[in-house]
Amino acid sequence: MKSNRLTRIIRCTLLLALMISAPVNADVVVIVSANCDATALSRREIINIFMGRYRFLPSGHAAKPYDLPTTDPRKAQFYLALTGKKISDIDAYWARLVLTGNASPPDEASSQEAMLDKIARNPWSIGYLDRSIIDNRVRVIFDPEH
Amino acid sequence: MVLDFDNVPPFPGIEAAGDILQTSDASTSVPGMKQTLNLIGNLLQTLCIAAPLLVSSLSPAWADEESDALTLHYFGTIGLARATSEHIQYVSDLSQPNGSSAGNWSAKPDSVLGMQANYAFSDQTEVVTQIVSRYRYNGTYRPEVMWAYAHFTAENGTEFRVGRLGTDFYMLADSRLIGYTNLTISPSLDFFGQLPLFHIDGADLSKTIQAGNGLLTGKVFAGYTGEKVPFGDANWNLGDSPMLGANIDYHQDDWSYRLGYAQMRMKHDWPVSDQLTALGFPAVIVEELSMNNKTSRYYSAGLIYDHGPIQLQWMANKVVQESLGYQNYYSSYVLAGYSMGNLTPFAGVSRSYTPSKQLNLGPDNPFQAGVDHVLDISHTNQTTWTMGMRWNFRRNMDVKAQLDCIRGKSDSTFLFRGNTLGWNGSTDVFSLAMDFAF
Numbered sequence: 001m002k003s004n005r006l007t008r009i010i011r012c013t014l015l016l017a018l019m020i021s022a023p024v025n026a027d028v029v030v031i032v033s034a035n036c037d038a039t040a041l042s043r044r045e046i047i048n049i050f051m052g053r054y055r056f057l058p059s060g061h062a063a064k065p066y067d068l069p070t071t072d073p074r075k076a077q078f079y080l081a082l083t084g085k086k087i088s089d090i091d092a093y094w095a096r097l098v099l100t101g102n103a104s105p106p107d108e109a110s111s112q113e114a115m116l117d118k119i120a121r122n123p124w125s126i127g128y129l130d131r132s133i134i135d136n137r138v139r140v141i142f143d144p145e146h
Numbered sequence: 147m148v149l150d151f152d153n154v155p156p157f158p159g160i161e162a163a164g165d166i167l168q169t170s171d172a173s174t175s176v177p178g179m180k181q182t183l184n185l186i187g188n189l190l191q192t193l194c195i196a197a198p199l200l201v202s203s204l205s206p207a208w209a210d211e212e213s214d215a216l217t218l219h220y221f222g223t224i225g226l227a228r229a230t231s232e233h234i235q236y237v238s239d240l241s242q243p244n245g246s247s248a249g250n251w252s253a254k255p256d257s258v259l260g261m262q263a264n265y266a267f268s269d270q271t272e273v274v275t276q277i278v279s280r281y282r283y284n285g286t287y288r289p290e291v292m293w294a295y296a297h298f299t300a301e302n303g304t305e306f307r308v309g310r311l312g313t314d315f316y317m318l319a320d321s322r323l324i325g326y327t328n329l330t331i332s333p334s335l336d337f338f339g340q341l342p343l344f345h346i347d348g349a350d351l352s353k354t355i356q357a358g359n360g361l362l363t364g365k366v367f368a369g370y371t372g373e374k375v376p377f378g379d380a381n382w383n384l385g386d387s388p389m390l391g392a393n394i395d396y397h398q399d400d401w402s403y404r405l406g407y408a409q410m411r412m413k414h415d416w417p418v419s420d421q422l423t424a425l426g427f428p429a430v431i432v433e434e435l436s437m438n439n440k441t442s443r444y445y446s447a448g449l450i451y452d453h454g455p456i457q458l459q460w461m462a463n464k465v466v467q468e469s470l471g472y473q474n475y476y477s478s479y480v481l482a483g484y485s486m487g488n489l490t491p492f493a494g495v496s497r498s499y500t501p502s503k504q505l506n507l508g509p510d511n512p513f514q515a516g517v518d519h520v521l522d523i524s525h526t527n528q529t530t531w532t533m534g535m536r537w538n539f540r541r542n543m544d545v546k547a548q549l550d551c552i553r554g555k556s557d558s559t560f561l562f563r564g565n566t567l568g569w570n571g572s573t574d575v576f577s578l579a580m581d582f583a584f
Contacts, residue, residue, distance in 0.1 A: 044359070044399065053397060054354055054361050056303065064269075084454035086485070088538045095542075095583040096327035099221060099262055100312055101274050101297060139261040 027131040028078045032143040034121040047082060049126060051101065052103030065106035066118055066127040078128045081144035114126050161558045214548035217264045221326035221583040225256025233575035234562035241342035243285050243376035245562050254281040256332050256579055258323050278323060281378045292345055312368065315391045316341065317406035317448030317461055321388045329457055329492050329536060331548045336477040336498035336530055337461055339561045343376045346389055349557040360398030367391055371410060377417050386413040400453035406446040412437045418471065418520055427513055434505060435471030435520050442467055455485035473500035473524040491537040498526045498561065526561055528554025528571060543582045550575040
C-alpha cells in the first residue's frame with residue numbers, strides 16, 4: 001500500500017517535471033488590435049519593433065510592443081522563430097542596450113490573457129501569443145514560423 | 147566634474163552611494179558651458195542616486211511590468227588573467243597602473259562590478275545612473291559614477307540625453323565593461339586598450355530613420371572628459387578636455403555598420419613636459435612634445451554580422467595626434483564566434499601599429515636621445531591571436547576561458563605597464579572569467 005502511494009508520487013513528480021521541462025511547440029503568432037490601421041508587417045519591421053531598433057508602425061505612429069514573461073517558454077520560442085537567436089543571446093542583446101542606455105526592452109505582460117487585454121485596448125500595441133487563445137478583439141498580423 | 151569617492155571600500159552597495167557621492171570644484175576654472183553642464187550633472191546625479199532610495203518596488207529584470215517605474219540592474223565580471231612575460235604588466239586598458247606579470251594570476255585587469263538604476267517618468271523620459279567598481283588609475287577599486295543622465299525621447303523618435311554619458315565613439319565602446327555582453331572576456335587590447343575614456347559630461351542627440359531596407363542612425367555628442375590615467379609614478383589628468391564627435395550607423399537585417407569621428411582637445415599637459423623642463427630641455431622642444439591644448443582625432447569604422455549562431459565583428463581605427471610627442475595610432479581586429487548549444491567557441495586576430503613620428507634635432511644634438519625616448523613611450527607594433535570559449539551555464543551568466551598570444555616587436559610597449567629591459571614584444575595571456583548581468 002505504502003509502496004503504491006510512493007510509486008504514484010514518483011510518477012506524478014516525473015510527469016510534472018516532464019511538463020515543465022518539455023519544449024513548448026505552441027503556434028505563436030504576432031497580434032495587433034483589431035482597430036490597428038496596419039494591414040501587414042514584414043519580419044524586418046517586427047524585428048525592428050521588438051528589438052528596439054525602430055518602434056514605428058507603417059503609418060508613422062509609435063508602436064508599443066509587449067513581451068510575455070521570461071518564465072513563459074513561448075517567449076523563447078517567439079524570439080527563436082523571429083530572429084534565429086536563443087533566449088540567452090536575446091538577454092545579452094538587451095543587457096548591452098539597457099546597460100548602455102540605448103533602448104529598453106518591451107514592457108512585460110504578466111500572462112497570455114494580460115497580453116490579449118493590453119493589445120485589445122491599444123490600437124498601437126503589438127504582442128505575441130498562442131493562436132488558440134486569440135479572439136475578435138485582435139488579429140494576427142504575422143506568423144514568425146512561416 | 148570630478149567625483150570623489152575617497153574612503154569608500156570596494157564594491158559598496160547602493161545604500162552607501164548617496165552618502166559617498168561628492169563633487170569637487172576642480173573644474174571651476176572652465177567657464178560658461180562647462181559650469182552649466184556641471185550644475186546639470188550635479189542635479190541629475192542627486193536625482194539619480196536618490197531615486198532608488200525613495201522608491202521601494204525593485205525589479206532586477208530586463209523586461210518589466212508597465213507599473214515598475216524603477217528598475218535595478220547588476221552586472222559584473224570576476225576575472226583572472228595570467229601573463230607569461232616577466233617584463234611587462236598586462237592590463238586591460240591604459241587606465242590601469244598594473245596587472246598580471248611573470249605568470250602570476252591577477253584579478254585586476256578584468257574584474258568589474260556595476261549597478262545601474264533606471265527611473266522612467268514616462269515612455270518619453272527616463273533618468274539613469276550607473277556606478278562601477280574596477281581597478282583604476284590610482285590602484286584602487288573605488289567606485290565611479292560611470293553614467294548619470296536624463297534621457298528624453300520625442301514623439302518622432304529623436305532622442306536627447308544630457309548628463310554623464312558613456313563614450314560611444316567606437317562601436318561597442320560603451321558596453322566594453324559589461325562582460326556578459328561581450329563574446330570575449332575583455333575587448334581587444336589592440337583596439338580598445340589605448341582608449342582609457344569611459345564617459346563624458348555633456349549631451350548627445352540621435353535620430354533613426356528608415357533608409358532603403360535598413361535603418362540609418364545619426365548621433366552627435368559633445369562634452370568634457372573626466373578621467374585620469376596612470377603615468378609612471380604620476381597621473382595624467384585627461385579630464386576637463388572638450389570633446390565632440392558624431393557617428394553614423396546603418397543597420398540592415400543581420401548587418402550593422404558604423405563610421406565614427408571624435409576629437410578631444412587636451413586641457414591638461416602630460417607629466418613628460420615637467421620632466422623634460424626639469425632636465426633642462428629647451429622650451430621650444432618641450433612645447434613640440436607637449437600635449438597641452440593639442441587635439442587628438444579619432445576616426446573609426448566597424449562592422450558586425452549577427453545571424454543565428456554566427457557572430458562576426460570587424461573594426462578599425464586611426465588616432466591622429468596633433469602633438470609631436472605622441473604617436474599616431476592604427477589598429478584593427480576581427481573576431482568570430484559560433485554558438486553550439488550553450489557553448490560558443492571564438493577566435494580572432496588584432497593588430498596595433500604606430501608609424502613612428504620623428505623629431506630630428508640635427509646631428510650631435512644632446513637632446514636627441516631624450517626626444518627619441520619620449521617618442522618611444524606611445525609606440526606599439528604588435529599582433530594578437532585570440533581564441534577561447536564562452537559557456538552560458540545559466541541564464542544571464544557565463545563562464546569564459548581565453549588565450550591571447552601577443553606577438554610584437556621589442557619596442558612595442560605602449561599598451562602595457564612597467565616594461566623592463568628584456569621585453570621581446572611577446573607574451574601569452576590566459577584568462578578565466580565569470581560574467582553576470584541581471
